[in-house]
Amino acid sequence: MIGHQFMGKVHSHAYRDLPFYFDPPAVPVQQAISGRNEAAVREAAEQFGWDSVETDWRRLVERDDIDLIDIVTPNHTHADMAIAAAEAGKHVISEKPLAVTAAQAKRMKDAVEENNVVHMVSHNYRYAPAVQYAAQLIREGRLGRIYHIRAQYLQDFIMDPAFPLVWRLKKEYTGSGALGDIGAHIIDLARFLVGEFHSVSGMLQTFIPERPLEDGSGTGEVTVDDAAGFLARFNNGAMGVFEATRFAAGSRNKNQFEINGEKGSIRWDLENMNNLEVYFEDDEPGMQGFRMIHCTEAEHPYMQAYWPAGHIIGYEHTFIHQMAELINGIHENKSPHANFNDGFENQVVLEAVQESAASGSWMTTEQIKAGL
Amino acid sequence: MIGHQFMGKVHSHAYRDLPFYFDPPAVPVQQAISGRNEAAVREAAEQFGWDSVETDWRRLVERDDIDLIDIVTPNHTHADMAIAAAEAGKHVISEKPLAVTAAQAKRMKDAVEENNVVHMVSHNYRYAPAVQYAAQLIREGRLGRIYHIRAQYLQDFIMDPAFPLVWRLKKEYTGSGALGDIGAHIIDLARFLVGEFHSVSGMLQTFIPERPLEDGSGTGEVTVDDAAGFLARFNNGAMGVFEATRFAAGSRNKNQFEINGEKGSIRWDLENMNNLEVYFEDDEPGMQGFRMIHCTEAEHPYMQAYWPAGHIIGYEHTFIHQMAELINGIHENKSPHANFNDGFENQVVLEAVQESAASGSWMTTEQIKAGL
Amino acid sequence: MIGHQFMGKVHSHAYRDLPFYFDPPAVPVQQAISGRNEAAVREAAEQFGWDSVETDWRRLVERDDIDLIDIVTPNHTHADMAIAAAEAGKHVISEKPLAVTAAQAKRMKDAVEENNVVHMVSHNYRYAPAVQYAAQLIREGRLGRIYHIRAQYLQDFIMDPAFPLVWRLKKEYTGSGALGDIGAHIIDLARFLVGEFHSVSGMLQTFIPERPLEDGSGTGEVTVDDAAGFLARFNNGAMGVFEATRFAAGSRNKNQFEINGEKGSIRWDLENMNNLEVYFEDDEPGMQGFRMIHCTEAEHPYMQAYWPAGHIIGYEHTFIHQMAELINGIHENKSPHANFNDGFENQVVLEAVQESAASGSWMTTEQIKAGL
Amino acid sequence: MIGHQFMGKVHSHAYRDLPFYFDPPAVPVQQAISGRNEAAVREAAEQFGWDSVETDWRRLVERDDIDLIDIVTPNHTHADMAIAAAEAGKHVISEKPLAVTAAQAKRMKDAVEENNVVHMVSHNYRYAPAVQYAAQLIREGRLGRIYHIRAQYLQDFIMDPAFPLVWRLKKEYTGSGALGDIGAHIIDLARFLVGEFHSVSGMLQTFIPERPLEDGSGTGEVTVDDAAGFLARFNNGAMGVFEATRFAAGSRNKNQFEINGEKGSIRWDLENMNNLEVYFEDDEPGMQGFRMIHCTEAEHPYMQAYWPAGHIIGYEHTFIHQMAELINGIHENKSPHANFNDGFENQVVLEAVQESAASGSWMTTEQIKAGL
Structure with a gap:
């Protein structure tokens, strides 16, 4: 390591x-x-x-x-x-x-x-059981054609202007700010659950442009975004609306999405990551509503390894599952998702957002790839 | 009438x-x-x-x-x-x-x-007590500088491809689809709560382009958007991310927003319109969290006219409050908000979104006004 | 009147x-x-x-x-x-x-x-659409045999010891305190939804035994309960656990119940009275969870009189529905529920709780009736 | 082990x-x-x-x-x-x-x-951070005098009548059913958070009295309760209402409580165990409401050992904390809570509930102790 x-x-x-x-x-x-x-x-x-x-x-x-x-x-x-x-x-x-x-x-x-x-x-x-289960439902066609994804990754840890100019706030070390750090996660989830991005229109913002240096010797410029918003079109016709910010007071680590398809919808929120809300259009009229599924049952991916239904797992378990897939992958000489190809595709989207934000126009992922 | x-x-x-x-x-x-x-x-x-x-x-x-x-x-x-x-x-x-x-x-x-x-x-x-109360908190500076608004108005009533080509789906009668019908509401709320729009980048989509005619004589073209997404910059530097759609399965009438400021945040959802979630940055560490306020108390706008705390009002009451303001306005010869000036400003934003969606570039509200 | x-x-x-x-x-x-x-x-x-x-x-x-x-x-x-x-x-x-x-x-x-x-x-x-709908589901056997009801009516309006000795706090005017005032509602709902009470074991408590007189001339004794708890057995074998209190800080008017049957469960809360949570045992494994039903659709009792789905009604509408039933009843010369027989049965349960609290033993409703 | x-x-x-x-x-x-x-x-x-x-x-x-x-x-x-x-x-x-x-x-x-x-x-x-934090708030007097605890432990894993007669359903192996298995947890939490029990009135129920033997050789009698409800008085004057059941369809493992004091209230639910809802009576009027605290911050017990705020822990971590206390206890030759004295006091309450359920009258913990 x-x-x-x-x-x-x-x-x-x-x-x-x-x-x-x-x-x-x-x-x-x-x-x-x-x-x-x-x-x-x-x-x-x-x-x-x-x-x-x-x-x-x-x-x-x-x-x-x-x-x-x-x-x-x-x-x-x-x-x-x-x-x-x-x-x-x-x-x-x-x-x-x-x-x-x-x-x-x-x-x-x-x-x-x-x-x-x-x-x-x-x-x-990707390896939260509720997210894997959402992916399974989508793969099985339970949501039908996908119309929408809206996803936000909201944090608030740098809202204090006295928060210092750490490496995460310097473009040379990170490429971008909230966009690359947490926006990358929701891009990856969108690609996992919905499909490949066709094009984006982005907006970046730095609310606090100067911050104290870590060594106390003065202030320096923040060279990355504090917040990013972007619209997206997917190759399969779905629409996406995304936001990543470190300035959402009260949201410590809120990574949430909703996906709407022709046959149903799905909602997830990392802060209560064992829950998945699912709606089915073909539920009986009068009895239609989002179901709050506690994804801790034997039917839910990875959960048989743990406890009886109703006992939650935490953040760290997503990494255990990921490493389980990695070890299996090494054993079978096959790179599990998210692999470097996913990382590359995610990076193309990040760059498209940045380019679009700079130009004020939509940017396709093909345009980014063509420029490499 | x-x-x-x-x-x-x-x-x-x-x-x-x-x-x-x-x-x-x-x-x-x-x-x-x-x-x-x-x-x-x-x-x-x-x-x-x-x-x-x-x-x-x-x-x-x-x-x-x-x-x-x-x-x-x-x-x-x-x-x-x-x-x-x-x-x-x-x-x-x-x-x-x-x-x-x-x-x-x-x-x-x-x-x-x-x-x-x-x-x-x-x-x-605007005249839901929780929304008026949110406006009051913002006006009093309880949220400080505003960084973000994210608002969605999600419906699902035309998802069925058999839903007919009613006047709401024809541009000549409506100007636009989900955008003007329900997007107009979240634009108005954003102007009420955050301030004037500087510019937008928009995306429109029609998922079901042909629908049966109402008279059963065949099908016709849907000439408005089924869904709209747009990014916004406000004159005061805030960022906005908006979405209006009639294709969000399971959301009958979900008009919801979250506003993040330097001192706190606010969340509201029409489907439970008496509730307001409020977060204050200066709450004691360890005890910080969104408060679920049931806006049915004497302190909440209009609520003294009704019942003791804890008894909710409904959708129709927002109109009673609006008409109360109208009658007061007529009495004082003063046009209450939202007035035709608000309606005009909202329309400028709607048009900017449409223009931006057509051109693929950001559009300012000043550009729209200059073209009139 | x-x-x-x-x-x-x-x-x-x-x-x-x-x-x-x-x-x-x-x-x-x-x-x-x-x-x-x-x-x-x-x-x-x-x-x-x-x-x-x-x-x-x-x-x-x-x-x-x-x-x-x-x-x-x-x-x-x-x-x-x-x-x-x-x-x-x-x-x-x-x-x-x-x-x-x-x-x-x-x-x-x-x-x-x-x-x-x-x-x-x-x-x-009884006339909240969500409650009527719950009753309909139970009547249709969608929950099967009923095992449990747990219901609480929680208020907090007299927690301040300076709150005066109003008539509601004197036994001669009211019969009992929280028990008769709000406990009566959950007893009535339980009878409506589950069936007749067989017996109860009760507990009453007065936390603030002296309060200022309304005329400022001194203090007087509170002669009713501030809070009541009781266990119940129903004639059909169901178990009930009930609580009514005016000392639940933060609950202005929380009248909530959960009913568990062999095929499913139902939850309701007056503070968000348009919602009904429903769970069905026969939902597909992995996709089981409480559905949050927004009871504002044409399928839900009384709601066709109002607005399209997703637009809520308030507290006062429960009375409109009740009066609609009353006028129908007068027209047909038939007393709708809750009628004086219901009022009597509810009163028998209230008295059984009081007697049980006084004696420290279970009391059947038959015993109360036999003593009349 | x-x-x-x-x-x-x-x-x-x-x-x-x-x-x-x-x-x-x-x-x-x-x-x-x-x-x-x-x-x-x-x-x-x-x-x-x-x-x-x-x-x-x-x-x-x-x-x-x-x-x-x-x-x-x-x-x-x-x-x-x-x-x-x-x-x-x-x-x-x-x-x-x-x-x-x-x-x-x-x-x-x-x-x-x-x-x-x-x-x-x-x-x-006891060792869930949110529960420890609740205890800390109560200890510091943030809730003032305690009026109420209501706690339920709801499960549904034996609702199917075909579920076999395992050892957990035989009195000789367990002492009691839902009462001792899960009721014991809420008794322990009540003692931890509120104080010692004075007396109880209990009700036990076995909904499915016969079940198939595990070896398939026929059926046998269930000799423990499927569900238990009990009222309680605490030595400090608080009232308690408790319920433990294995017949609450849709609740896999819902261990929840609410505590009301003169200055505020607390709510917790194991199924989302990182959250704690807290209400303070002295919050500014109009802005009073339950705060949803995500107990994953440095201020919350044990959480500094893990991740930045907003990243949840799971069920298994409560045991890690418990074992950390045990090892510290061994090092300092001091038995941490819950120790055998707690186990004994809990058992006295369990027995009081059983005795009360058998006799139909209230039973004090002192009576149980006197009979030993």
Whole structure:
């Protein structure tokens, strides 16, 4: 594993907890973790259960006893690491967004494909049981033709103007702000549930343009969006309306969507992620209404691994499921979704939104791809 | 009153019920109702309590015993009626949207202003107590600077492809479809609560392009949108994300918005219109959360006229409040909001969305006004 | 009408509004209202639309131009008024609870039956469309055998110890406190939806035993319960758990129940009274969950009189429906539910709860009846 | 650990996961697990991470390398195991309910106290962050004097009459049915949050009195309650209304309570266990309402160990927190709540409910204790 912050912790836990609940074809061994600050990485290794540490990520790529590289570092570093890993024949999973530009994402995708390694990008929300179940219902045609998706990812953690100018607020490290960080998740969910984006019209906004530097030496410019909104057309004719913001007071982590089809609708909200609201047009008149399904039953994906119905799982379990798919994928030499191709497609949409916001006009994903 | 369908019924009830709950400076007398079908209008007069009937609306405008003309007919007829009423010195209230084009709306606005009559356009949702209370909180600065509004008006009543080609689906009668019919309401609420629109980027969609004719003689083309999405920038820097659709399975009449400001947030949903969710950033840490306020207390606008706290009012009461404001306005010779100026501004936004959807580029409200 | 406070207002409105929405076989004429304070009753007559006033209720009973007596006075006065009305051959509707004792209620019931007049007791919540629809589902067997009802009526309006010693807090005027005032409603709903009570075990509590007198001359003893809880067995084997309190901070008027049967469950809450939650055991596995039905559709009782689906009605409409049934009942010479027999049965349950609370043992309704 | 079913799994996971999130003063080592079926216990040992197995639980008690005995077997076996463990000087944690009778629970409590070992009974719901936070608010006086608790634990897993006669439905193995299994949890929560029970009036019901035997050889009698309701008075004057049932269609695992005090109220529901609804009487008029607090913030107990605000935890985490308290308790030689004394007090309440249900009269906890 390269990196050891928030995402390092949750990925580590997933590897560790996976064999307890599932019966993976191979049990992950936490060989080594790397980080530039030796003391910090040693502490992380101890707490998160890694057997050895490196202070240069390139050493991980060189080591023969490592089969899988897990990248949980800032966005601008993903490309070099993933490409090096692929070229060394290692399987690779990267945090999202895959890259800081679509061009970079394309090189990463090419590298993993050329080197025939298994690859994933960590869009863990696909692996919430309620989301998997929603996907299953859509796949089975229970909603019919899809007309609409509306999705919002609302947070509020940087609303205080005194919140410092961390790396997440600098374009060179991230590519974009709320858009790439949380908007990427709802783009990925939309692609998973509805299909491929045809075109978008975007709007970006930075409400607090200057913030204090982290070292206290003054202020600096925020170079990414605080909030993003975008309209979308999908290849299958569906309409999308999306919003990602870090300025929605009271929403700590509200990732929610509603999908409307000709035969029914679905609603989901990460803050109560075990619930799925489902409406069926063919329910008996007078008795039509959204059903609040508590997706904790044997019928719901992954839930047989846990407890009797009615006992909820949490955020971290989405990563356990994702890692279960990754280990299965490595076993079968097949890259599960979301893989680098998904990461690339997501990145194309992100870039289309940015280009559209800059130009004031709609942008197609084909236009972005043509420019790579 | 000109017209006698759904809106005729609800306006009639409001006039009739108003004196029971409020103490208006003048008691409305239901003098006359007009409609082209004499039998139908006679029946409406009887049920809705009108003293006389006319089969030509121009007769209403001519009658000396009538001070106020209430227009509840299809959109394309509003302009002629309202202008004739104004020129005859009658006060006038029109159903929304005010007109089918911004140019038409401008002529209507000019007519009422030149003739110095009191005028309103029926955006009744402004007069839900929870919405008035939200406006009051915003006006008092309880939310601080506004960052976001996201609003959706979701219906599902024409999802069935067998639903016929009624006048609401023909551009010549309506100007637009979901956009003008229900999108107009959320535009009006956004202007009421957040401020004036600077510019928009719009998307329109017609999912079912052909429908059976009402007379059963074949099918015809739907010439308005089934659904509309648009992004907006407000003059005060706020961002807006809007959606109006008649294809959201399971949402009979879901008119909902969320507004995020620097000090708090507000959420409202017409389907449970007595509730208002409010979040305050300065609530004690650990105890922060959206409060579900049941706006049925003496502190909430209009509610002292009714029952003790906890007893809800319904949809029709928004019209009673609106008519109370209208009667007060006539008494004081002042046009309450939403008035024809609001109707005009709303129409400009509608037209900007349509123009933007046609061109694929952002459109400012100033551009629309300059073109009139 | 005898009395002119809160309930006088809501009943008056119902008579007035009834012909607008429904097509009653007879149109109620608001002949006369009585009250002891002439100035107050004159003002009420004006605002509520009554044609004449009396300061002695006995005059109403004597008048030939009056067919129906509506009693909206404090509980201890119902019996004399209703019996006098019945003996004078007037139809009669009384506010709830019917009486202050079961013995009194029995005399009232006997009087209306002997004199063959139409009678009702105003348990208006039966006439919420969602509740009527729930009753219909149960009647049709959609829930199967009923196992459980749990119902609470929670208010908080007398929590302040400075709230004065009004008549509602004196046993001689009311019979009981929260129990008879709001507990009576959930008893009536339980009888309507589940069936007759077999026996109960009750608990009563007065949290604030002394309160300031209304005239400011000191304090006096509260002689009724602030809160009541009771267990129940029904004749059909169902179990009931009930609670009525005026000390539930934050619940202004929360009248809610859940009923569980062998094939499904139902939940309702007065504060959002247009909604009904319904669960069906035979929904497909994986897709089982409570449906949130917005009871505003043509399929839902009474709703065709109003607006298209999705537009809610309020508290006062339950009275319009009740008065519609009353007028129909008078037309057909048949007493609709809830009638004086219901009022009597409810009173027997109330008395059983009181007796049980006093004795510390279960009490059957038969025991109460045997003692009358 | 003695036993290896559902509770064995969740306890095992907690020991294993604890050091990852918390920094315990001692790291639990999963030495040995016992079970009578050797193949099954070996499989459990492998999956749940135990180093060795025993087929006789007495061997665990004898082993020198074991400091803590965790009992997750059927209720009727707890007493012998816990007493043997205590007498061998082992610390002990037992699943709930502690015993099958109050007398048995008393012997267990005496044994652990006499042998000075650390003891707990697994009432894990105390350790949901939202519940701990509720307790903290009550302790700080934020709700003032407590007037009411109403709590329900609703399940539906045995509604099918074809569900077999498992040990949970036989009194000799369990002491009682829904009452002891899930009612015990709400009794424990009430004692934790409100205080000690003074007296109760109970009602028990068995809706399906005969069920198929597990071996298919016929049917047998259900000797425990399917559902229980009880009223309670607390020593501090609060009123309680409780219900536990396995016949509430649609409620898989709904453990919910509401507490009303003079200054505010609290609501919680296990099915969305990260949420806590809180109402404060001193919120500004007009802005009073229940706040929906997402208890995933640094201010909420235990949550700093996990993720940023807005990321939920699940059912299993309540056990991690409980085991963290247990390990701390062992380190400090102090038995954390819920300990055997809590288990005993809970058992006294259970027995009072049973006695009351049998006699039809109220029963005090002192009466039960006096009879031991």
